[in-house]
Amino acid sequence: MLIPRCDETVAWGALAGHYEAHGRDLDLRTLFAEHPDRVCSLTLQAPEVTVDMSRAHWDVATRRHLLDLARECRLAERRDAMLQGALVNRTEDRAALHTALRAPRGKGIHSELVHDVLGRMLAFADAVRARAGGDQPGDIHDVVNIGIGGSDLGPQMVIPALDAFTHTKLRFHFVSNVDGSDLCEVLRKVKPQHTLFVVASKTFTTQETMTNARLARQWFLDQGGQHIERHFVATTTNVALADQFGIQTTFGFWDWVGGRFSLWSAIGLPVAVALGSEHFRALLAGAHAMDEHFFQAPPEQNVPLWLGLLDVWYRNFKGYTSRCVAPYAHNLRRLPAYLQQLVMESNGKGVDQDGRVLSYATAEVLWGEPGTNGQHAFFQMLHQGSDVIPLEFILVKKLPRREDGHVSQTMAEMLETQHRMLLANGLAQAQALMWGKTMEQALQERPPTASKELPPEVMARHRTFSGNRPSLTMVLEALTPRSLGALIALYEHRVLVSGAVWGINSFDQWGVELGKAMCNDLLPRLESGDASGLDAATAAMIGRLR
Numbered sequence: 143m144l145i146p147r148c149d150e151t152v153a154w155g156a157l158a159g160h161y162e163a164h165g166r167d168l169d170l171r172t173l174f175a176e177h178p179d180r181v182c183s184l185t186l187q188a189p190e191v192t193v194d195m196s197r198a199h200w201d202v203a204t205r206r207h208l209l210d211l212a213r214e215c216r217l218a219e220r221r222d223a224m225l226q227g228a229l230v231n232r233t234e235d236r237a238a239l240h241t242a243l244r245a246p247r248g249k250g251i252h253s254e255l256v257h258d259v260l261g262r263m264l265a266f267a268d269a270v271r272a273r274a275g276g277d278q279p280g281d282i283h284d285v286v287n288i289g290i291g292g293s294d295l296g297p298q299m300v301i302p303a304l305d306a307f308t309h310t311k312l313r314f315h316f317v318s319n320v321d322g323s324d325l326c327e328v329l330r331k332v333k334p335q336h337t338l339f340v341v342a343s344k345t346f347t348t349q350e351t352m353t354n355a356r357l358a359r360q361w362f363l364d365q366g367g368q369h370i371e372r373h374f375v376a377t378t379t380n381v382a383l384a385d386q387f388g389i390q391t392t393f394g395f396w397d398w399v400g401g402r403f404s405l406w407s408a409i410g411l412p413v414a415v416a417l418g419s420e421h422f423r424a425l426l427a428g429a430h431a432m433d434e435h436f437f438q439a440p441p442e443q444n445v446p447l448w449l450g451l452l453d454v455w456y457r458n459f460k461g462y463t464s465r466c467v468a469p470y471a472h473n474l475r476r477l478p479a480y481l482q483q484l485v486m487e488s489n490g491k492g493v494d495q496d497g498r499v500l501s502y503a504t505a506e507v508l509w510g511e512p513g514t515n516g517q518h519a520f521f522q523m524l525h526q527g528s529d530v531i532p533l534e535f536i537l538v539k540k541l542p543r544r545e546d547g548h549v550s551q552t553m554a555e556m557l558e559t560q561h562r563m564l565l566a567n568g569l570a571q572a573q574a575l576m577w578g579k580t581m582e583q584a585l586q587e588r589p590p591t592a593s594k595e596l597p598p599e600v601m602a603r604h605r606t607f608s609g610n611r612p613s614l615t616m617v618l619e620a621l622t623p624r625s626l627g628a629l630i631a632l633y634e635h636r637v638l639v640s641g642a643v644w645g646i647n648s649f650d651q652w653g654v655e656l657g658k659a660m661c662n663d664l665l666p667r668l669e670s671g672d673a674s675g676l677d678a679a680t681a682a683m684i685g686r687l688r
């Protein structure tokens with residue numbers, strides 16, 4: 143299909159004109175005053191997730207041009223091509239079919255394959271759970287996932303997120319760094335006869351993962367561990383290499399599952415062990431519901447579409463270089479790290495699908511921390527710093543809690559109050575970002591800690607907030623397997639929308655190769671000291687580090 147480059151479309155020109163005429167100076171306070179129905183018209187419902195986009199920097203004209211851009215870039219056709227298994231990952235001749243992993247049996251492409259592995263994996267997970275915490279050798283107490291990037295970040299994010307649903311007699315550990323202290327820290331806490339190691343690697347060649355897997359195997363044998371075959375399993379597309387490693391139980395997946403989209407595949411095994419098959423299926427069902435929304439909802443109501451288009455508007459026209467995600471839920475503390483890979487590895491590209499160098503910016507920097515912690519760290523900059531950084535609030539109406547007998551009635555009430563505090567904090571931050579504080583307002587205040595020496599006008603200037611800082615608010619009724627699945631899929635599709643507009647390949651990651659190759663060259667040099675042919679800085683540093 144012949145698709146114009148985004149910057150060659152009529153809509154792109156219209157957006158540039160609109161930016162010059164109005165878009166540069168959009169002020170949220172004016173937009174709200176002029177359009178009393180703004181909240182209503184810009185609050186959209188996707189499965190499990192309500193998104194309030196009213197505090198975003200856009201107006202009716204912006205959105206009209208963005209929809210035109212989506213049409214001209216043939217987003218619907220590209221989305222459908224992905225669903226139908228076209229080789230959208232052109233630099234690797236691969237499809238991107240993570241949606242097939244969460245489709246009900248008989249529905250998606252490769253359904254038999256997918257459900258065969260899923261069934262085996264869930265049966266295995268339930269069997270581990272059935273004997274969890276027991277005294278017999280082979281009864282599992284600890285699960286150690288050894289993997290990195292997409293073979294780590296998903297399970298590492300989901301298990302704490304769904305803490306209330308996890309098996310109480312199992313502990314989960316995640317080892318990723320080639321720095322041996324990562325694994326050693328975990329090994330100090332576990333016993334070989336009660337530990338299950340999951341070696342998670344799509345390729346089964348990744349330096350960090352294979353090195354840590356060998357170290358774990360050595361430790362297991364050194365500790366007198368018996369039946370290594372029962373304590374090491376693999377999740378990979380490379381069953382042959384897992385075999386060579388000596389692993390007998392392998393759950394496979396396929397090259398059409400990208401690493402950062404692989405949570406739904408066998409890479410989700412630790413999640414399945416933590417949650418059990420029923421909740422794991424609910425996670426998949428939530429993601430599938432979001433897939434259906436993305437593939438079927440009309441553009442005007444299509445939440446991932448709008449969010450992806452907003453990202454394009456912010457990046458290419460408003461010039462925002464980063465986006466902060468602040469989940470107001472301690473359990474979602476690993477979500478920003480997960481999204482970082484999703485957004486930046488997918489869309490941090492400099493050429494289009496045809497290899498033409500881009501003249502426009504692509505992925506923004508994604509970063510964040512849970513609220514309220516972030517408020518006491520970097521929110522200062524969001525409120526008064528020189529850059530405008532759109533902020534994304536994720537609020538959970540009701541936090542599920544484990545019925546574990548440690549919470550008395552009084553404590554339960556106190557926890558309810560704390561939860562209201564959490565929500566009030568999130569609401570207040572969004573409000574403060576938008577409204578700010580004028581010089582006049584600041585002049586009227588006499589904060590007790592303010593300098594008595596500085597003139598009041600100077601003091602007031604320090605305490606003025608420009609306001610008009612944009613944010614989005616996403617609301618989940620509760621943090622459940624289903625709602626989390628939907629939320630993650632929403633973020634996945636959003637990334638695909640902006641990537642498709644930019645005309646890039648969101649499914650490859652050639653940018654990580656160069657450093658890997660150079661590391662392979664430097665590793666023996668660190669041992670031998672041979673610095674011949676190296677640049678002066680690297681050669682000098684080799685000398686220093688030896």
Ligand code: F6P
Pocket residue numbers: 290291292293342343344345346347348351401402487651654
């Ligand atoms: O860092 C590059 C990368 O290929 C990621 O895309 C991937 O998620 C990670 O490494 C791990 O790869 P593997 O699962 O093959 O070990």
